[in-house]
Amino acid sequence: GLNASVSREVEFGVCTVTCGIGIREVLLTSGCPRTEAKCIVRVEECRGPVDCGWGIPISEGLACVKMPCIYIPPENRFKYVWKMIIPNKTAHILPNDLAIMDVCRDTRLVTFQCETEENGSIIASVKYAVYATTEMQTKKSKRIETEQSKRTTTDAILVFCLVTGVIVTAGVIFAVIFMILHWAVIKSIWESKSGQGNQDKKLAKERLLHNME
Numbered sequence: 001g002l003n004a005s006v007s008r009e010v011e012f013g014v015c016t017v018t019c020g021i022g023i024r025e026v027l028l029t030s031g032c033p034r035t036e037a038k039c040i041v042r043v044e045e046c047r048g049p050v051d052c053g054w055g056i057p058i059s060e061g062l063a064c065v066k067m068p069c070i071y072i073p074p075e076n077r078f079k080y081v082w083k084m085i086i087p088n089k090t091a092h093i094l095p096n097d098l099a100i101m102d103v104c105r106d107t108r109l110v111t112f113q114c115e116t117e118e119n120g121s122i123i124a125s126v127k128y129a130v131y132a133t134t135e136m137q138t139k140k141s142k143r144i145e146t147e148q149s150k151r152t153t154t155d156a157i158l159v160f161c162l163v164t165g166v167i168v169t170a171g172v173i174f175a176v177i178f179m180i181l182h183w184a185v186i187k188s189i190w191e192s193k194s195g196q197g198n199q200d201k202k203l204a205k206e207r208l209l210h211n212m213e
Contacts, residue, residue, distance in 0.1 A: 020124030
C-alpha cells in the first residue's frame with residue numbers, strides 16, 4: 001500500500017476534452033509504492049468551456065447524418081436537448097432526448113444543436129451543419145474531380161520518371177556498346193594522348209636541366 005508516513009503531493013493530469021465535460025487523472029507525486037515517481041490514485045471529472053463549437057458527425061452519408069451530444073458515461077446521467085437553429089428566429093426544440101440523433105438531409109442547409117444538461121445547468125453545447133442532398137452531391141463530385149486530378153498528376157510524374165530512366169539507361173548501354181565496338185580506336189587515342197603527355201614531360205625536364213646548366 002501507499003506509505004502514509006510520507007508527505008503526499010497531488011498532481012492533476014490533462015483533461016481529456018477542451019470543452020464540455022471530460023475526465024482527468026489524479027496523480028500522487030510522493031509516497032508511491034516501490035520506486036515509482038508518480039502513481040494514479042483516481043480519475044475525476046473535469047470541465048471546459050460550455051460552447052464546443054461545430055462538431056463532427058459519427059457518420060455521414062448522402063442521405064442521412066448521425067450526430068452525438070457531448071457526454072461521458074453513463075449516458076442516462078444527463079439530459080439532452082436537441083434544437084433546430086433557424087436564422088433570425090427562435091430555435092425549434094426537437095422531441096428527441098437521446099444523446100445521438102439521426103437526421104435525413106433536407107433540400108436546404110439545416111443547423112442542429114445539442115445541449116447537454118445536468119441539474120438544470122448546461123454543461124456542453126455542440127452544433128452540426130447538415131447540408132442539403134444537392135450540396136453533398138456537389139461536394140462529392142468536386143472531391144472525385146480533385147482526386148482524379150491528383151491521380152492524373154501523379155501518373156504524369158511517374159511516366160516522366162520512367163521515360164527519363166529508360167532514356168538514361170539506353171544512353172548508358174549505347175555508350176558501353178560503342179566503347180566495346182571501337183575499343184581499338186579508343187585505346188589508340190588514349191595511348192597517343194598518354195604518349196604525347198609523357199613526351200611533353202620529358203621535353204620539359206630536359207629544358208629544366210639545360211637551364212640549370
